[in-house]
Amino acid sequence: MSTTVLEQRLYSVADWYDAEALLTTEERAVLGRLRNFLDTEAKPLLAEYWERGDFPEQLVRPLIDLGIMEPFAAPARGIYQGFRIFELARTDASLATWYTAQAGLFRTAIRIGASEAQQKEWMPKVIDFSLKGVFSLTEPEHGSDIAGGLSTTARFETGVDGGAGPDGGSWVLDGAKRWIGGASTADVLCVFARDVADGQVKAFLVDRLAPGVSLEKINGKTSLRMMQNAHITLQNVRVPEAMRLHNVNSFKDVAAMLRAMRSDVAWIATGIQAGSFEAALSYAKERRQFGRSLGSFQLVQEKLARMLGNITASLSLVVRLTEQQGRGIYRDQDSALAKMQTSLFMRETVALAREVVGGNGITLASDVARFHADAEAVYSYEGTHDINALIIGRALTGDSAFTR
Missing domain, CATH: 1.10.540.10 (Acyl-CoA dehydrogenase/oxidase, N-terminal domain)
Known part of the structure; x- marks a missing residue:
């Protein structure tokens, strides 16, 4: 070429x-x-x-x-x-x-x-950001085990007139959510809660400013420092039936969302690799040591080659997964494999980038330092390495190794 x-x-x-x-x-x-x-x-x-x-x-x-x-x-x-x-x-x-x-x-x-009618009303506002929302699933005590451990509750109460059907009343939510990015500037929080009547998980669009909703910024982070993550407390929060996502009636429906979203995180992990690699390569070309370009040393070139190999493999994974999903093929093990492997490659790639940049790689004067720190958060969210590995292992063997 x-x-x-x-x-x-x-x-x-x-x-x-x-x-x-x-x-x-x-x-x-x-x-x-x-x-x-x-x-x-x-x-x-x-x-x-x-x-x-x-x-x-x-x-x-x-x-x-x-x-x-x-x-x-x-x-x-x-x-x-x-x-x-x-x-x-x-x-x-x-x-x-x-x-x-x-x-x-x-x-x-x-x-x-959302139901067809809800989508018709809300989706255009989602696309133009006139309705800003966040996905509020993770809880203070439940992350990887959220499917069975979700403890935020939803209780339906009929209307004052006795309510002929669910539209005559509202839901009352109690619980807490944690690590919810962007919650402080959202219009609504998409909160997942367990219906006390049938034990199934439901989803609700909760007004961020509704009575009983409180948000606290999570401070002291060493990764994704710019992203504003919130701890959300819900106390006797009332939500109209019209604001319940009508097609979410069990955790299987939530799992379908996670299956679709995990591929996005794999793309993020791949992009982080590209950014750190490009920064390291630029530095290697410009930096001089022992009277020579840093990029002329064999060990540096080996690191750059490994980084490129990781990125190329990651792009192959996410592109192929995206093509499959474009044909309507959505499998837990496919998105889990892409997220797991691109995150592994990402961890090595950002570490190699930091090595190439040397001492300057721990300062913010180099983009490498941000990528190196931020990669740790991406490695964990939307499914840790261990959880994704078990999803893949279950598909391979037919046996679930998840703790019961």
């Missing part, structure tokens, strides 16, 4: 086998506009806000106004959505996590959990 063609590609450095070729010219143009915004408006702010532990709110409206969620006349293809996440993550993990909280988690909750 000629240098001229390579220079026209968005991902000519990290995308060795040119997965970008699967994108249309129109899709690449949108991603190019996103990159221009991230390079000129976002990157100059990242080190300062990461160190402060604050999110750069001044980026929110301009990023929304780019209209990158559904920028085409036809619904956006999965491969475009994947590369959109990839582009965000190769700039910053918190930006990618913040955007996918709306475009991935919350939108998926509405797409899978």
